Amino acid sequence: MTKGLEITPAEWQVMRIVWTLGETTSNQIITILQRKVDCKPATVKTLLRRLVAKGALSTTRQGRSFIYRPLVAEQSTMNQVADDLFNSICEHCVGQTLNHVVDQATLSQDDIKRLQQTLKEKMATAPETVQCNCVPGEDVHCQH
Amino acid sequence: MTKGLEITPAEWQVMRIVWTLGETTSNQIITILQRKVDCKPATVKTLLRRLVAKGALSTTRQGRSFIYRPLVAEQSTMNQVADDLFNSICEHCVGQTLNHVVDQATLSQDDIKRLQQTLKEKMATAPETVQCNCVPGEDVHCQH
DNA sequence: ATGTTAGAATTACAAATGTAATCGTAACGG
DNA sequence: CCGTTACGATTACATTTGTAATTCTAACAT
Numbered sequence: 001m002t003k004g005l006e007i008t009p010a011e012w013q014v015m016r017i018v019w020t021l022g023e024t025t026s027n028q029i030i031t032i033l034q035r036k037v038d039c040k041p042a043t044v045k046t047l048l049r050r051l052v053a054k055g056a057l058s059t060t061r062q063g064r065s066f067i068y069r070p071l072v073a074e075q076s077t078m079n080q081v082a083d084d085l086f087n088s089i090c091e092h093c094v095g096q097t098l099n100h101v102v103d104q105a106t107l108s109q110d111d112i113k114r115l116q117q118t119l120k121e122k123m124a125t126a127p128e129t130v131q132c133n134c135v136p137g138e139d140v141h142c143q144h
Numbered sequence: 145m146t147k148g149l150e151i152t153p154a155e156w157q158v159m160r161i162v163w164t165l166g167e168t169t170s171n172q173i174i175t176i177l178q179r180k181v182d183c184k185p186a187t188v189k190t191l192l193r194r195l196v197a198k199g200a201l202s203t204t205r206q207g208r209s210f211i212y213r214p215l216v217a218e219q220s221t222m223n224q225v226a227d228d229l230f231n232s233i234c235e236h237c238v239g240q241t242l243n244h245v246v247d248q249a250t251l252s253q254d255d256i257k258r259l260q261q262t263l264k265e266k267m268a269t270a271p272e273t274v275q276c277n278c279v280p281g282e283d284v285h286c287q288h
Numbered sequence: 289a290t291g292t293t294a295g296a297a298t299t300a301c302a303a304a305t306g307t308a309a310t311c312g313t314a315a316c317g318g
Numbered sequence: 319c320c321g322t323t324a325c326g327a328t329t330a331c332a333t334t335t336g337t338a339a340t341t342c343t344a345a346c347a348t
Contacts, residue, residue: 020278042308064315079244095255100223109270111239126253134164186338208345
């Protein structure tokens with residue numbers, strides 16, 4: 001376990017923009033971010049600096065400003081935070097929760113096909129039931 | 145949007161135990177929690193107090209201790225945090241990320257069947273593609 | 289009744305986080 | 319060359335979070 005870097009919610013907003021643009025400047029980020037949320041330029045600068053400090057972004061001087069580029073891949077970072085979440089909830093409830101998310105999400109036809117394929121393959125080795133793992137020890141009666 | 149209560153990771157550990165047991169005492173929680181993580185009784189008391197303060201748990205005096213009971217349902221709370229996560233990532237990437245989670249997760253045969261059913265129904269109205277929504281405004285070229 | 293004591297309440301405190309103002313400096317314009 | 323100024327760097331600060339020690343108080347035992 002490499003213990004992926006911690007990106008906070010506020011920082012996440014910034015990362016999304018950098019990921020999407022590939023490379024950008026603080027000014028561009030500030031402009032874009034202010035279209036979605038109310039925040040001051042100085043705030044965004046702080047977030048950028050922290051992201052550089054924690055190794056999520058790289059910088060290259062360009063005139064008097066910097067070019068920011070992602071140092072971590074978007075998909076693997078998203079996978080990591082999703083794993084963190086689903087590893088932190090009751091294992092018995094993961095299926096229900098996933099079902100809820102799938103139900104809510106906007107998914108493309110290809111997304112759905114891919115999920116269907118993954119599920120079909122999973123079915124082969126799927127257990128009958130998944131036990132709750134919230135309370136270790138056999139002396140307690142699980143309600144799930 | 146009722147802006148569901150914020151349960152922190154440390155508090156989440158406590159909630160899982162209370163949810164699973166239905167009702168319990170601080171001592172029981174402390175005993176169980178110390179089987180999984182290294183923590184002091186006083187720490188757990190603090191978490192319990194904060195959870196009561198934010199309306200996640202109720203207390204009933206019982207002798208010299210308290211009975212703690214969940215005031216929020218486990219599944220709906222899990223749904224909420226899952227929604228928070230998937231609403232915070234790039235919409236274009238939700239499908240990929242879900243696929244990753246499904247691939248990793250331990251799912252029962254019933255879980256899989258339920259997901260397959262949900263996906264089948266979704267297919268009917270699924271769009272061809274899902275656009276990245278990371279950068280509002282049409283003047284920027286999205287890399288996704 | 290009263291002392292003991294188990295458990296809750298209070299207090300503590302460092303680190304992380306969100307938010308931002310101000311300071312310093314180097315790049316660009318003239 | 320030198321002043322302006324646009325940036326990043328530094329500093330600030332309240333809040334939240336994790337972790338816990340200490341204090342207070344009311345049950346329980348005698």
